[in-house]
Amino acid sequence: MTNPILATHGITKTFGALKACDKVSIELRPGEIHAVIGPNGAGKSTLIKQICGNLTPDAGRIELLGRDVTGLSTQARAGAGLARTFQVSALAMEDTALQNVTLGALGARGGAFSMFRSALNNSALRSTAMDALGRVGLADQAATRTAELSHGQRRQLEIAVALTLKPKAFIMDEPMAGMGAEGSKRMTGFLDRLREQAPILLVEHDMDAVFALADRLSVLVYGKIIATGTVAEIRANAQVRHAYLGGDA
Ligand SMILES: Nc1ncnc2c1ncn2[C@@H]1O[C@H](COP(=O)(O)OP(=O)(O)OP(=O)(O)O)[C@@H](O)[C@H]1O
Numbered sequence: 001m002t003n004p005i006l007a008t009h010g011i012t013k014t015f016g017a018l019k020a021c022d023k024v025s026i027e028l029r030p031g032e033i034h035a036v037i038g039p040n041g042a043g044k045s046t047l048i049k050q051i052c053g054n055l056t057p058d059a060g061r062i063e064l065l066g067r068d069v070t071g072l073s074t075q076a077r078a079g080a081g082l083a084r085t086f087q088v089s090a091l092a093m094e095d096t097a098l099q100n101v102t103l104g105a106l107g108a109r110g111g112a113f114s115m116f117r118s119a120l121n122n123s124a125l126r127s128t129a130m131d132a133l134g135r136v137g138l139a140d141q142a143a144t145r146t147a148e149l150s151h152g153q154r155r156q157l158e159i160a161v162a163l164t165l166k167p168k169a170f171i172m173d174e175p176m177a178g179m180g181a182e183g184s185k186r187m188t189g190f191l192d193r194l195r196e197q198a199p200i201l202l203v204e205h206d207m208d209a210v211f212a213l214a215d216r217l218s219v220l221v222y223g224k225i226i227a228t229g230t231v232a233e234i235r236a237n238a239q240v241r242h243a244y245l246g247g248d249a
Contacts (some may be wrong), residue, residue: 003066005026005029005169005198005199006027006063006064006082006199007026008047008050008051008060008061009025009063010024010060011060012024012057012059012060014165021043021046022043022222024060024220026222026228029199031194031195033191033213033215034202034214035210035213035216036203036217037050037220040245042221042223043222044220046223052171054074054084064081069082081165083165083198085159085175087218095145096142096144096146097138097142097146097157098130098141098142100146100157101160104161104162104164105125105128106125109206128164129164132160133157137156151178152179152187168198169200169201170198172201172203175187176204184208184209188208188213211235216228217234219237219243221244
């Protein structure tokens with residue numbers, strides 16, 4: 001089997017007496033969307049925070065492209081290719097779409113933030129940024145102020161910023177949150193195409209989106225993965241139906 005792009009090996013995190021993550025092992029393979037689902041408080045955010053470096057596991061390790069990144073900072077992990085999106089929007093609303101992505105590309109090149117205005121005229125950065133905008137379908141909006149973009153377009157713009165870092169894996173935290181039915185449908189189509197750029201570890205409560213997108217799902221309940229499998233396997237899993245999806249799922 002192909003080597004995973006990202007893997008956790010038995011990561012565990014306790015808060016006092018609570019095991020929020022209990023020996024969680026999960027793999028993200030090339031080209032796949034792997035969804036992590038589970039009831040509120042199951043430990044999904046705790047898992048993502050450990051993968052991205054916002055929380056240190058008590059035990060276990062995290063590997064990106066076979067390299068142990070457990071001890072690395074969030075920035076070092078981002079530099080190594082881990083792109084987390086939708087946690088907090090870092091977009092500058094008064095800047096254009098192109099300016100926002102150019103600043104992202106500047107970050108990718110390790111430039112000092114104070115130099116950023118002159119970077120907006122740097123043609124290499126500009127072409128990297130235009131390429132990223134094109135890849136998320138926002139080339140026509142390059143000169144549009146970010147504040148004028150729709151909610152869904154801003155999410156696409158955040159992904160364009162992430163693309164300038166040449167991500168090896170996307171970690172997405174509820175990309176459908178705050179979207180209406182139409183927006184969710186558009187976003188689903190968008191993420192379906194995005195997996196060609198890098199595989200996606202997806203935490204999402206919108207089950208229609210999850211079932212439409214996920215190649216594999218892992219079900220987290222009380223900090224433990226109770227099942228990993230395809231949509232069909234998970235739907236048919238009696239333990240999952242009992243613990244999470246409800247008898248009729
Ligand atoms: N910093 C913390 N200190 C203490 N307990 C915490 C902390 N962070 C999370 N928890 C607890 O750990 C458990 C898992 O929380 P977590 O936020 O990871 O769940 P979740 O699956 O992401 O939930 P949701 O779907 O509601 O976002 C919960 O019981 C939560 O109250």
